[in-house]
Amino acid sequence: MSASEESHELVPGQELAGQVAVVTGSSRGVGAAIALELAAAGADVLVHGFKSEAEAAGVVQQVQQLGRKATFIKADLAEADGYEPFVEAAWQWQQKVNIWVNNAGVDVLTGSVAESSFDEKLHRLWQVDVCGTIGLSRLVGKRMQETETAGPAVILNIGWDQALWGMAGDSGEMFAAVKGAIMAFSQSLAQSLAPRVRVNCLAPGWIKTAWGEQASDSWQKRAVREALLERWGTPQDVATAARFLVSPAAAFVTGQVIPVNGGFRHGE
Numbered sequence: 289m290s291a292s293e294e295s296h297e298l299v300p301g302q303e304l305a306g307q308v309a310v311v312t313g314s315s316r317g318v319g320a321a322i323a324l325e326l327a328a329a330g331a332d333v334l335v336h337g338f339k340s341e342a343e344a345a346g347v348v349q350q351v352q353q354l355g356r357k358a359t360f361i362k363a364d365l366a367e368a369d370g371y372e373p374f375v376e377a378a379w380q381w382q383q384k385v386n387i388w389v390n391n392a393g394v395d396v397l398t399g400s401v402a403e404s405s406f407d408e409k410l411h412r413l414w415q416v417d418v419c420g421t422i423g424l425s426r427l428v429g430k431r432m433q434e435t436e437t438a439g440p441a442v443i444l445n446i447g448w449d450q451a452l453w454g455m456a457g458d459s460g461e462m463f464a465a466v467k468g469a470i471m472a473f474s475q476s477l478a479q480s481l482a483p484r485v486r487v488n489c490l491a492p493g494w495i496k497t498a499w500g501e502q503a504s505d506s507w508q509k510r511a512v513r514e515a516l517l518e519r520w521g522t523p524q525d526v527a528t529a530a531r532f533l534v535s536p537a538a539a540f541v542t543g544q545v546i547p548v549n550g551g552f553r554h555g556e
Contacts, residue, residue: 303535305330307440308382312336312365312424313392315344317497318446321523322389322530323347324354329531331387332357334378338364338392339400357382365392365420366412375427384435387534388428389444390421390470397459397499406458413466421445421470429481441484442534447471447491449547453554467491471545478543486542488533493549496520516551 309326313319315337323333324347333351335358337344344360351358359381363374378385394416396402396409404412425443432441448467455464474489481487494500494511500520503511511520529548532538 301328302330303537304387304531307331307386308334308384309387309389309534310334310336310378310385311389311391312420314389315340315347318492318495318523318526319389319391320347321527322391324350325524325527325531326387326389326534327351327354327356327358329535330356332382334358334381334385335360336363336374336392338362365424366415368419368423371420371423371427375424375431379431384439385428385431386440387442387444388424388432389446389530389534390424391446392420393417393446395498396462398502406462410462410465413462417466418469418473422473425473425477425487429477429485429487432485433481440534440536440539441486443474443477443481443485443487444530444533445470445474445487445489447474447489447545449491449493449549449552451491452545452547474545475543482542486538488538488542489545490526490529490533491545491547491549492521492526493547493552494520495526495548496522514553515549516553519550521548521550 304326309331311319311323311333314323314335323335327333333356335344335347348358348360361374361377363370394412396413401409401412428443447470448463451464451468451471471489474487478487494515512518526548
């Protein structure tokens with residue numbers, strides 16, 4: 289039986305016990321929610337960030353309060369030269385990585401580049417979201433394929449639901465291009481790394497993070513109107529889906545892009 293076919297005894301609520309997870313961009317928002325959810329499932333978690341070190345320290349502390357090991361690595365994913373040292377440091381922490389979640393992305397709506405030009409925003413998004421996801425995934429996937437350690441090997445990327453059909457406006461154009469690239473790459477990477485490594489991609493919809501909290505009344509109504517479940521999604525909604533996809537319960541799921549959007553209401 290190959291490592292990818294190895295059976296796992298599921299302990300209720302601790303299906304990730306003994307596993308090591310890395311979650312990029314996990315100092316706050318969706319990334320923090322994923323890190324804590326994986327810790328709640330029994331995984332030791334490496335928290336990553338670049339600018340929000342104080343917030344990252346808070347996430348590390350919360351993971352430890354759940355009884356799991358945790359550490360923090362600071363890395364600028366806009367710099368390709370930093371990918372390999374980051375991956376090496378991640379592996380050295382616990383001498384293995386079972387789960388790698390590429391969640392890091394540039395906040396062009398409320399972050400430091402919010403007032404930048406379209407071209408500047410697109411360039412930054414492409415560097416971090418696309419090049420970061422691709423560069424890290426290829427390095428991580430190679431390591432996972434070559435490791436002799438038995439156990440699961442999973443990469444999970446983050447796309448965007450409306451990249452599938454488009455959204456008008458500057459933000460829609462750039463996010464569709466960037467997240468669409470990640471979604472297409474994930475499906476191809478799944479084929480490259482099969483059967484040893486499972487690769488999937490979540491495509492969140494209207495998730496109430498920093499921008500959603502301060503969005504205008506018209507955007508608030510649009511988010512609710514476009515979801516069949518008639519509400520905003522939460523970081524926890526994404527985290528719960530991530531927990532399933534990286535767990536043994538999803539052992540026969542790979543190469544998929546899975547929307548987490550409450551069901552999109554088309555044609556309105």
